[in-house]
Amino acid sequence: MKQVCATCHEATFINNYFQRVDAQVKNYNNYFNAANKMLKELKAKGLIKSDVWSDPFFKLYYYLWHHEGRRMRQGAAMGSPDYAHWHGVFQVMQDIREMQDIYNYRMKMLKKYGSAKKVLENEPPMPVVTHE
Numbered sequence: 001m002k003q004v005c006a007t008c009h010e011a012t013f014i015n016n017y018f019q020r021v022d023a024q025v026k027n028y029n030n031y032f033n034a035a036n037k038m039l040k041e042l043k044a045k046g047l048i049k050s051d052v053w054s055d056p057f058f059k060l061y062y063y064l065w066h067h068e069g070r071r072m073r074q075g076a077a078m079g080s081p082d083y084a085h086w087h088g089v090f091q092v093m094q095d096i097r098e099m100q101d102i103y104n105y106r107m108k109m110l111k112k113y114g115s116a117k118k119v120l121e122n123e124p125p126m127p128v129v130t131h132e
């Protein structure tokens with residue numbers, strides 16, 4: 001791809017561009033890996049609702065990937081700091097914190113009830129802040 005850019009841009013500009021984008025993707029992957037790890041553990045313990053779209057953890061997982069995650073990465077690729085930062089990583093950071101809260105709560109309640117079904121049935125409503 002760099003060869004294509006080199007038709008019009010000089011090497012330092014091109015290398016800086018790819019360094020910036022790759023670093024942002026790497027940064028995003030840290031959040032995504034943490035989210036995936038929690039999802040995997042919750043699933044293994046039966047702590048994700050069968051209707052995933054009524055599950056606050058899963059909804060956040062989706063937004064972290066599909067909405068703010070996309071803006072975080074593409075915002076950097078397209079030279080748009082407002083999207084990369086405020087509509088991107090800033091919201092990704094909030095998602096992961098809310099996901100951690102739900103994860104911790106469910107793990108704690110599993111210890112208390114000893115049944116994943118009971119944990120999900122007795123969970124208070126957890127409104128998800130969506131960042132459309």
Ligand code: HEC
Nearest residue numbers: 001002003004005006007008009013014017018077078079
């Ligand atoms: C055919 C020539 C051409 C090619 C090929 C090209 N660019 Fe550009 N690029 C331009 C021009 C001209 C501008 C300035 C456009 C403007 O300011 O309206 C620009 C602007 C940019 C900017 C915005 C710079 C800024 O400070 O706003 C980035 C980033 C960029 N190009 C990256 C790339 C990358 C990465 C590639 C390869 C994948 C690429 N360009 C390929 C001609 C090209």
